[in-house]
Amino acid sequence: MKKQYAFLVDTELCIGCFTCAMACRNYYHQVEGVVWRQVYPLSEEIYPHRERAFLSLSCNHCENPECLNVCPVNAYTKREEDGVVVHHQEKCIGCGNCIRSCPYGAPKYNPEEKRAEKCSLCHERLDADLKPACVQACPTKALQLIDLATKQQTNQIQYPAGYPKMERLNPSTRFILPKMPKMVRR
Amino acid sequence: MASKKQTLSRRRFLKGMTAAGAAAMLPCRLLVPGTAQAAAFNPDEFQVFRNACPRNCYDTCSIKSYVKDGVLQFVEGAPESTFTDGGLCVKGYSYTRRPYSPDRVKYPMVQDGRRTGKWRRVSWDEAMDMIAKKILELKKQDGSLLGLGMTKYSGNFGITNYGVEGLMSSLGYTTRFVGTPCWPAGIDAQNYDMGNMWCNDPEDMVKARYVIVWGANPAWCSVHTMKFIQEAKRRGAKVVVIDPVFTQTAAKGDVYWQPKTASDGALALGMARHILDKGLVNKDFVESHAHGFNEFADYLRKNVTVEWAAEQSGIPAQEIREVAEEFATADPATIWIGYGMQRHTNGGASVRSIDALVAMTGNIGKEGGGARYGHLQTWGFNYNAFIQKQPEGSVGFVGAAAKGEFDLTADQKTNYSDRTVNINKTAQAILDTKDPAIRMLWVSCKNPFGQDFDRPKLQKAFDTLEMVVTVDQFFNETVANSDIVLPVTTLFEEWTVNASYWHYWLSINEQAIKPLHEAKSNLEIGAALSKKMNELSPGSCTLPTEIDGKEWMAKEFNQGIHDLFGINDWTDLQKGPAKAKLASSASWHDMKFGTPSGKYEFRSDLCAEHGHKALPEFKEGRKSYDKFRLLTPHTKFGIHSQFVNLDWMKEYNKEPFVYMHPKAAAGKGITDLDMVRVFNKVGEQKARVKLTDNVAEDCLLIYEAWFGRGSDFNVQNLVDDESADMGAYKAGAPGVAIHDQFADIERA
Numbered sequence: 021m022k023k024q025y026a027f028l029v030d031t032e033l034c035i036g037c038f039t040c041a042m043a044c045r046n047y048y049h050q051v052e053g054v055v056w057r058q059v060y061p062l063s064e065e066i067y068p069h070r071e072r073a074f075l076s077l078s079c080n081h082c083e084n085p086e087c088l089n090v091c092p093v094n095a096y097t098k099r100e101e102d103g104v105v106v107h108h109q110e111k112c113i114g115c116g117n118c119i120r121s122c123p124y125g126a127p128k129y130n131p132e133e134k135r136a137e138k139c140s141l142c143h144e145r146l147d148a149d150l151k152p153a154c155v156q157a158c159p160t161k162a163l164q165l166i167d168l169a170t171k172q173q174t175n176q177i178q179y180p181a182g183y184p185k186m187e188r189l190n191p192s193t194r195f196i197l198p199k200m201p202k203m204v205r206r
Numbered sequence: 207m208a209s210k211k212q213t214l215s216r217r218r219f220l221k222g223m224t225a226a227g228a229a230a231m232l233p234c235r236l237l238v239p240g241t242a243q244a245a246a247f248n249p250d251e252f253q254v255f256r257n258a259c260p261r262n263c264y265d266t267c268s269i270k271s272y273v274k275d276g277v278l279q280f281v282e283g284a285p286e287s288t289f290t291d292g293g294l295c296v297k298g299y300s301y302t303r304r305p306y307s308p309d310r311v312k313y314p315m316v317q318d319g320r321r322t323g324k325w326r327r328v329s330w331d332e333a334m335d336m337i338a339k340k341i342l343e344l345k346k347q348d349g350s351l352l353g354l355g356m357t358k359y360s361g362n363f364g365i366t367n368y369g370v371e372g373l374m375s376s377l378g379y380t381t382r383f384v385g386t387p388c389w390p391a392g393i394d395a396q397n398y399d400m401g402n403m404w405c406n407d408p409e410d411m412v413k414a415r416y417v418i419v420w421g422a423n424p425a426w427c428s429v430h431t432m433k434f435i436q437e438a439k440r441r442g443a444k445v446v447v448i449d450p451v452f453t454q455t456a457a458k459g460d461v462y463w464q465p466k467t468a469s470d471g472a473l474a475l476g477m478a479r480h481i482l483d484k485g486l487v488n489k490d491f492v493e494s495h496a497h498g499f500n501e502f503a504d505y506l507r508k509n510v511t512v513e514w515a516a517e518q519s520g521i522p523a524q525e526i527r528e529v530a531e532e533f534a535t536a537d538p539a540t541i542w543i544g545y546g547m548q549r550h551t552n553g554g555a556s557v558r559s560i561d562a563l564v565a566m567t568g569n570i571g572k573e574g575g576g577a578r579y580g581h582l583q584t585w586g587f588n589y590n591a592f593i594q595k596q597p598e599g600s601v602g603f604v605g606a607a608a609k610g611e612f613d614l615t616a617d618q619k620t621n622y623s624d625r626t627v628n629i630n631k632t633a634q635a636i637l638d639t640k641d642p643a644i645r646m647l648w649v650s651c652k653n654p655f656g657q658d659f660d661r662p663k664l665q666k667a668f669d670t671l672e673m674v675v676t677v678d679q680f681f682n683e684t685v686a687n688s689d690i691v692l693p694v695t696t697l698f699e700e701w702t703v704n705a706s707y708w709h710y711w712l713s714i715n716e717q718a719i720k721p722l723h724e725a726k727s728n729l730e731i732g733a734a735l736s737k738k739m740n741e742l743s744p745g746s747c748t749l750p751t752e753i754d755g756k757e758w759m760a761k762e763f764n765q766g767i768h769d770l771f772g773i774n775d776w777t778d779l780q781k782g783p784a785k786a787k788l789a790s791s792a793s794w795h796d797m798k799f800g801t802p803s804g805k806y807e808f809r810s811d812l813c814a815e816h817g818h819k820a821l822p823e824f825k826e827g828r829k830s831y832d833k834f835r836l837l838t839p840h841t842k843f844g845i846h847s848q849f850v851n852l853d854w855m856k857e858y859n860k861e862p863f864v865y866m867h868p869k870a871a872a873g874k875g876i877t878d879l880d881m882v883r884v885f886n887k888v889g890e891q892k893a894r895v896k897l898t899d900n901v902a903e904d905c906l907l908i909y910e911a912w913f914g915r916g917s918d919f920n921v922q923n924l925v926d927d928e929s930a931d932m933g934a935y936k937a938g939a940p941g942v943a944i945h946d947q948f949a950d951i952e953r954a
Contacts, residue, residue, distance in 0.1 A: 035425035035432055035454050037842055038858050042299035045854055047280050049302070055857060070898035072457040147246035156282070159293045159429040160436060201447070201456065205464040206520025206902070 024083065024103035024168040025141060026192035027155075028176065029076050032199055033162035036061065036074035043157030044078070047142070054128045056139040057154055062198075066181045073198040075183065076163055078139035078154070079126035080191030081105045087118035087127055087138075095136075102167075103192065104141045112136050123184045124191065168192055252279065256780055257697050258704035258713035259298055260367070261845045262360035262388075264408075264428035266706035267294050268713040268783035269301070271698060278302055278698055278719050286782035289409060289709040295429045296843060296858070303854040304696050305722055309680055309915060311693040312723035320669070321686050330724065333690055334738035340646055340673045341377060342743055348642040350601040351378035352625050355644040357632060359386065361651040361848065362694075364702030364715060365762045366729055366755065369591035370650045370677075373732035376594040376749035377739070379602025379622050381644055383629040384609070387657065390933025390941035392548040392579050395557035397936050398813035399565070399822075401800020404583060406540070406576035407710050410791035412437045413574030416536030418446045418529075420560060421470065421547025425454035426842035428708065432458070444536070446529055448473070449546075451837065451907060452900040461529070464902060465519035467835050467945065468550045468827035474559035475824055476515020476523075477530035478566060479506045486534035488568025491806070495571070495797045498809025498821070502562060505821050518824075534567045538575035545580075546839055549944040551828040554932025558813075558822035565806050571794040581793065584705040584712060584770065584786050590761040591729060595748050596622075608938030628939035631927045632658040636667035649676040650694070650728055655683035656847030656912045659927040659942060661920055662889045677731060680851060682912055683920065693725040700727040701759040703776070710786040712771050714779035717755070729753045816935055828928065832886050832948035834870070834906045838921040839945075841909035851914025861894065862919045865907040866951065868897040876953055884908065886949035889923035895951075906951055924949055 036059055044050075044057045057078035067073035081098075085105045088096035095111040096118070098104070107118075107127065112135040118127040119136055127138045142152035150156070155165045166172065176194040179185040183195070249272075257269040268284035281301050283293040294301075314333035318324040328336075344353045356374045374380045396403040411417060411434040424431045436458070439445050447459035450467040465473055481487060482503055492499035516523040533539050541564050548557050561570075561577045569575030596602070602622030627635035627644075632654055636644050647668075658664055668674060668687045676688040685691045699721040704713050721727075726734065732749050739747035763776045771784040778784065789795065794806075801807045814820035843859040844850035850859060864882055876882060882895045884906060893908065901907045908921050930941035 032458075033436060035429065035458060037425065037429050037454075038296040039293065039299060039429065041858055042296040042854065043294075045857070046299040046302045052853060052857070059858070069452060069457065069900055070896065072452065072454060072900065144245065145247045148248065150247060153280075157293050157299060159291075159295065160433050198457075201459045201462040203452075203462050203464070204521055204525050205462075206466060 021169040022103065023101065024192055025081065025146070026166050026168050026194055027078070028164040028166045028194045028196070030162045030164070030196040031073055031075065031180075032196055033160045034074050034076060034198075035160055035162070036071065037159065039157050039159055040076050040154035040163050043153045044139070047153040050137075051130055051132050054130050054137065056128070056137075062182060067198055068200070075180070075195070076154070077124065077193070079105060079141070080124055080189075080193045081141055082192060083190035084188060086121045086123070086189055090117040090121045092117065099143065102146065104143045104146070106140060106143060107136060107138050109133065109135050109137055123186050123189070166194065255698075255716045255718035256284070256714050256782070257281070257718060258715045258783075259294070259301075260363040260697055260702065260704050260715070261297070261848060262363050263845055264424070264706070264708035265290060265295065265430045266363075266704055266709070266711070266713070267298050267430070268711060269294065269298065271718045273718050276719060278305060284713070284783055287711050288785070289711055290430045291433070293430065296855075297845060297849045300849060300852050300854045301697070303852050304679070305698055305719065307680070307852060309851065310723065311678055311681060311685070311691050313693060314724065315691050317689055317691070320674075320689065323686070330726075330734055331738070333692060334734050336690065337673075337675055337735060338738040338742050341739065342746065344646060345378070350642065351380050352603060353381070353642040353645040355381040355383065355636070355647045357383040357629065357647065357652055357654055358650045359629065359652040359657070360388070361653065361846075362728070364697070364700070364704055365587050365589070366591045366700070366702040366727070366759050367651055368589055369729040369732055369758070372591045372594040373735065373749055374624075374648065375596055376732070376736065376747050378596050378600035379624050381625040381627060381639065382607065383632055383635065384607075384626045385629040385933060385937050385939025385941075387630055387942050387944070389545045389548065389580060390937035390939070391550075391554035391930040392543060392545065392557045393937055394932035394935045395548070395554040396561060396577070396579055398810040399558055399561040399801075399807055400570070400794060403579055404581045404793040405578040405708070406573070406793050407788060407791040408578070408708055409434055410573050411435060411540060412441065414438050414538055414540045415443050415574070416533050416539035417443055418448060418533065418541040419455055419459065420448045420541055420543055422542050422544025423449070423453040423455045423546070423839070424542075425458060427840055431708070444532060450902060450905065451839070454842075463521050463525070465521050467837070467905070468552060468556070469519040470547050471552060471556035471559040471824050472515045472518035473521060473526065474556070474563045475506065475510045475822075476512045476519070476526050477533070478559070478563050479510045479515070480512050480527050480530040481534045481563075481566060482506055484531060484534070486531065487566050491568040491570070492566060495799075496565060496806040496808055497801070497803040498807060499566065502808035502821055505823060510824070533563075538572045539567060539569050540564070540575050540578060542578045546945065549930060549941065550946050551928065551931055551943045552825035553930045553941060553943070555818065555822065555825035559824070562808055562822045565808070570806060571792055571797050573790060573792045573795070576793060580707045582707060584710060586764070586766045586770070587703070587762040588764050591758055597745055597748055608934070626938060630659065630929065630939060630942040633660050633663035633667040634927060636670060637663075643670075645671060646673045647671050647675070649674065649684055649688070653678070653682050653684045653847040653912065655687060656920065656922065659922060659925045660888055661922040664922075677728065680914065682847060682851070682914075692731055693723060694731070695721045695725045695727045699725060701755040703759055703762055703779070710788060711783045712767075712779065712786070713783040714776060716780065727755050729755055729758055818931065825931065828943055828946035830948050833950040834948060835904055836884070836886070836924055836947040836949040837901075837905060837907045837945050838910050838925060838947070839907070841911050844911050846910060847912035850911040856913070862908065862911060862913060863896045864893050864951070865896050865898050865901050867899055867901055867903040867905070870903045871895065871897050874951060874953070876951070881954040882951050883954040884924060884949050884951050886924055886947070888926050891919065891921060891923045892954050893919060906949060
């Protein structure tokens with residue numbers, strides 16, 4: 021298998037602190053309303069307590085990206101060397117095809133640029149041997165950068181509850197599920 | 207290929223920035239990746255500065271700031287610190303926005319009528335003229351400056367920010383709001399038990415075999431400590447979290463206990479009784495290093511049973527026995543005592559009970575153990591900015607003034623002193639103080655309307671003041687209740703040095719960018735006022751009229767600090783933060799306690815002299831005065847009234863909520879996301895409700911925050927100024943029972 025970088029979201033370690041999301045904003049200064057990485061609380065049907073378990077999500081850098089497939093002007097490329105899906109904003113015409121097509125909602129519309137944009141996996145940082153800003157920022161190492169070409173832990177899953185199962189796209193993000201403490205309540 | 211045209215999306219960031227010329231040179235390649243072959247990030251393109259978060263947080267993160275063309279581009283955690291490990295938190299990463307926020311106070315401004323919003327820009331000279339003339343008028347009319355009050359706390363904990371107190375001293379003897387809303391009951395408790403508040407290095411928590419997090423929520427309030435707890439867990443430690451709220455920290459533990467609020471003392475004593483009965487007391491510690499253990503054991507046998515503790519707390523007796531035994535037999539075992547659990551009328555007594563539990567199991571003075579609360583071991587600065595002489599002939603208060611908890615200076619011997627009033631009763635103190643009355647108030651590093659208690663009363667109190675001067679970065683509610691606002695620098699625009707009260711790292715704060723707009727540091731504001739005072743009345747202010755912030759920061763260092771941190775000079779910190787050279791990661795490792803007996807004191811006569819019980823006996827909590835217990839703890843998106851107002855933060859935290867149990871809501875006909883009104887004898891607050899069993903059925907929870915422009919949300923509309931039991935001994939005034947509040951709720 022070719023090298024494919026991916027985010028590993030360990031929800032057992034994740035404390036939902038939003039540090040990853042803000043670290044992204046700190047680095048890229050997205051305009052108001054544009055969020056590349058969001059922290060989503062799991063619904064109570066999935067984890068039985070409100071706002072106590074989370075999925076930190078951005079672009080999944082899919083094996084077969086829908087954004088790339090639907091873009092009429094080839095504004096998307098997938099890097100050969102590591103599988104990062106890159107959006108080239110200078111080529112983008114703002115047609116919105118990618119935004120409508122991505123089942124994970126990764127591409128966002130930038131109303132000031134009138135074009136799309138999304139998580140770059142900080143490829144310019146990767147090229148300088150640095151971690152993505154969100155990964156470096158995570159205080160509990162709940163968000164990690166992994167290479168799917170190497171052997172992974174057995175407790176990782178690809179499609180946790182609440183996350184769209186899109187096998188044709190083969191999203192690269194992997195998850196470890198949250199545990200519950202023993203609860204002693206009056 | 208990167209294109210400069212791609213920088214358009216950065217326009218918002220540049221709004222309100224004075225250095226407009228720098229806009230054209232922003233590093234578009236960094237900010238918007240052009241192609242997959244975009245050049246790699248090159249740190250050499252930036253000037254890198256060292257900063258440190260001064261916002262009164264356990265973590266006091268050491269920051270690396272990347273500046274290009276005079277503009278702060280982004281921040282990172284310093285990789286040198288093993289505590290923060292290269293990271294910040296959600297608040298820390300929002301700092302990049304802070305200096306450039308369009309909502310900053312940009313110039314000195316005068317409001318024509320408080321709360322009218324009719325602000326007009328004035329020059330620094332005009333502002334200083336108005337303030338200086340008022341100060342001189344007070345002095346002339348009253349014969350002293352006791353009519354000038356100063357309220358300042360921890361909104362900016364840089365050591366040089368003690369220059370605010372320095373400014374007041376350099377004017378004469380004034381009225382000071384002393385004490386702390388934060389942690390005083392626990393400080394006194396630990397001082398009675400051990401002779402000081404001194405905690406283990408939090409990094410050594412990885413060695414613990416058993417961790418109880420009691421009334422603390424590090425997942426939100428000390429994110430960098432979470433990894434040490436999680437590492438201890440990975441190595442096999444059991445993690446028990448005790449909190450009336452199912453917090454984010456609780457969700458990450460092995461066992462969560464939800465006791466009745468303020469029953470912590472009973473729980474700890476019940477566990478202590480069981481440990482005693484089971485013969486699991488550490489004999490060496492209680493016999494060799496402790497005073498009064500036998501009396502404590504007698505008290506337990508006569509007054510405490512596990513069943514009684516179960517009844518008081520709502521935690522089943524079998525659970526109490528199980529955790530007590532596990533805790534007593536794990537080696538080492540530790541308890542983190544949170545500041546939340548001592549914000550009660552019985553908070554100090556509860557902390558003493560928990561201290562006793564840790565001590566009787568021999569975990570005090572042990573690496574990986576400890577009754578962890580906080581420390582001031584690394585705060586031995588010169589306080590050069592703080593210590594200023596009063597002008598010749600100044601008249602002040604006759605009698606001794608109480609000292610605040612961060613006042614590490616030696617006692618001064620003079621005929622006069624400042625007059626002190628309780629910071630936790632700010633409104634009442636303004637209303638009650640006479641001869642002379644407080645007529646003018648100077649506010650800095652603090653947002654009383656976002657933080658102090660009984661907001662409706664506070665507004666009445668402020669309305670009796672003849673002049674309110676507030677030094678701030680944002681137009682908050684205190685500013686709205688002021689006459690003059692002075693723009694103050696952010697951490698990136700000034701020099702200072704920051705220590706932590708939790709970990710043992712020390713960080714320099716370099717000036718990374720020029721002050722935006724007309725902002726000045728607190729020290730520079732002091733110098734500007736001194737200049738005006740001396741123009742109008744020579745000799746009326748002893749503070750220098752020109753101050754170089756870097757020089758004044760350098761003056762805070764001494765040989766003790768150099769030795770403690772293994773540095774030759776403050777400039778060593780420009781290479782990165784330094785950690786104190788510790789003989790052991792354990793506090794009290796040499797068993798030399800700071801108590802009168804030199805031992806750990808289960809029985810403290812000093813405590814009895816100060817009006818409490820000598821033994822860590824159970825103390826009843828505050829009686830309920832309304833339908834629900836109201837809790838107003840910290841949000842993860844802010845520190846008190848800071849950060850939540852930033853537009854970057856609002857992207858993830860758009861509005862405040864009231865959290866309520868579904869069963870309680872059903873009884874009131876309230877459904878999820880309804881607009882509700884929470885009300886009590888103090889006041890009322892509206893917000894939307896979220897139903898959740900993270901809170902108990904008899905509890906309402908609202909996070910403390912200030913949402914900034916367009917929002918009147920303020921939990922201080924619901925919190926009265928009832929005192930905690932302890933705090934006067936070390937902090938100068940008792941703490942406040944923030945979590946002993948009650949309220950009712952209905953659909954709005």
